[in-house]
Amino acid sequence: MSSTPVRVRFAPSPTGLLHIGGLRTALYNYLFARRNGGTFVLRIEDTDQKRYVADAEKDILSSLKWAGLAVDEGPEVPGACGPYRQSERSDLYRRYATELVASGKAYYAFDTPEEIEAVREAEGETFRYDAIIRNKMKNSLTLPEEEVQERLRSEEPYVIRLKVPVGETIAFDDLVRGHVRFDTSEVDDQVLMKSDGLPTYHLANVVDDHEMAISHVIRGEEWLPSAPKHVLLYRALGWTPPVMAHLPLIMSPAGGKLSKRKAEEQGIMVNVCDYAEAFYEPEALINFLALLGWNPGDERELFTLDELCEVFDLARVGKSGAVFNKDKLHWFNAQYLRAKAPESLVPAARYILEKEGLGSGCDDAFIAGVIRLMAERIETISALPQAASFFFGAPDTYEEKPVKKAWKENTADLVNTYIRTIDGLSEFGAVELKAALVSVVEDAGVGMGKLMLPVRIAVTGLGGGPDLFQTMQLLGKEEVISRLRTATEKLGS
Structure with missing residues (x-):
């Protein structure tokens, strides 16, 4: 690693909500900066006004904060290289674009969209606005200087294009891809400044990376085809390009990019x-x-x-x-859910439960108890309403297969005996509830399963679930006995 200070940037466009792939790009930039004692910059690339989405920037900022990726410099964290929104840096891009024209590295192009489309149709699929085509077009390379100046004075719409050199190789070492080579014959004369006076992604990106002293550009693989354009721009402006790393795509389980x-x-x-x-x-x-x-x-x-x-x-x-x-x-x-104290998850659990019409009358201690019992059985807290609904209301139906397996001719008698036993308990705890069940089955001369599964079915409606006796303790004596009695009435003897 060179002695140059490490400065990386995450530069999303506010054209929609932050994508999961964007978060991974931000994460890799953040990790690289932290590993190397560097700076993590957030830059909002909002020059594409046609695709701008209101509140998209707010979503980007809140998503990064939620994920724990603290920004060192950005719209909300002013630094020496601001402003950090490209829409606030327009004069900078215009100055550099004009300098490129003056140095012969770029040119004014006055072609209308209709004229370009006509040439595209004539050229077919091979059309590229490049060293060959530009000599046939209406631009400052083909028009007399006096006419160019007159068109500029009359404010005729134009764009500024990069003059891509002929017969050169663009090569660089990518930290992920290795040695990468492009021929300039594969690169078009990209637009740098649009007819509305705003820069394209290519110009603004390069200018800002230079002005913000970005040492490493870590971005998605989809930007690799743009890399030679950016390297050419750096050359044209007399700047040293940053080190580049193009990250692999996130793929769909069905194949292809995760669209x-x-x-x-x-x-x-x-x-x-x-x-x-x-x-x-x-x-x-x-x-x-x-x-x-x-x-x-x-x-x-x-x-x-x-x-x-x-x-x-x-x-x-x-x-x-x-x-x-x-x-x-x-x-x-x-893994992370189970490592947290149940009490810390109560606000989220309550919100999710109440959206499903559950738990509105429950105190925090009860909900924390439910989380504690269900933690090994759910992977997300949002699964709680479906997985643990029996904690918040007596079952109105019973799982068919367990009932067929467990509810026999004398089951109701066993359950009623258990009801009488636990009704007399002074301490309605898991230990006492289990001891009471053991006592009933021993007196009846049957195995634990003959009573334990029916009790579980009666209390939860299901054939499986969290620890039965801890579940009963959390529900309380009155609720448990009510559910046991209801089951004996519904399922019969």
């Missing part, structure tokens, strides 16, 4: 805010995303964010796409 459509088909949420709203554990999502394209070199899977900062290395990022495994994400979430 919104494919994600929906697989039941995968693609927006970070959806995970926050569903009360996923942010540490779990971060842990999962870190391993989605990177590996630590051993079998370890669970990492805190601080631990990831200590071991993350771009050299261990793979080139191949990484498949988004929803089941694996849920496994991670379950």
Whole structure:
């Protein structure tokens, strides 16, 4: 690593909600910065006004905060390289674009969209506005200087294009891809300034990375085809490009890139805010995303964010796409969920339960008790209403197979005996409830299962679940006895 200070940036466009792939890109930048004692910059690339979405920036900021990725410089954390919204830096782009024209590295192009389309139709699929085509077009390279100036004075619409050199090779070492080479014959004369006076992504991106002293550009593989354009721009401006690293795509389990459509088909949420709203554990999502394209070199899977900062290395990022495994994400979430104190999960659980019409009259201690008993049986807190509904209301139906298996001719008598026994308990605790059941089955000369499964069915409506006696203790004597009596009436003798 050179002695140059490490400065990385996450530069999303506010054209929609923050995508899960965007969060992984932000995470890798954050980890690289922290590992190398560097700076993590957030830059909002909002020059595409046609695709601008209101509140998208707010979503980006809140999603990063939820995920625990603290920004060192950005719109909310002013620094020496601000402003951090591209819409507030327009004069800078215009100045550099004009300098490029003056130095012969760029040119004014006055072609209308209709004229370009006509040439595209004539050229066919091979059309590219490049060194060959530009000589046939209406631009400052083909028009007399006097006419160019007159068109500028009359405010005729124009764009500024980069003059891509002919017959050159663009090569650089990518920290993920290795040595990468492009021929300039493959690169078009990209637009730098649009006719509305705003810069394109390419110009603004390069200018800002230089002005913000970005040392490493870590971004998705989809930007690799743009890399030669950016390297050419750096050359034209006389600047040294940052080190680049292009991350592998996140793939759909069905194959191909994880698009919104494919994600929906697989039941995968693609927006970070959806995970926050569903009360996923942010540490779990971060842990999962870190391993989605990177590996630590051993079998370890669970990492805190601080631990990831200590071991993350771009050299261990793979080139191949990484498949988004929803089941694996849920496994991670379950690990972090179970490690938390039940009391800390009560607000989220209450919110989720009450949305489903459950738990409105329950105190925090009761809900914490439910979480404690159900923690090993759920992977997300949002699964609580369905998995633990019996805690919040007596079952009105009973699972058919367990009933057929357990409810026999003398079962109701056994249950009634158990009711009388526990009704007389002075301490309605799990230990006492279990001892009472053992006493009843021993007196009846039957096995534990002859009574324990029927009691579980009566109390929960199910044939399986959390510890039965702790469940009964949490529900309380009055509720348990009521459910046992109801079951004997409904299921008969």
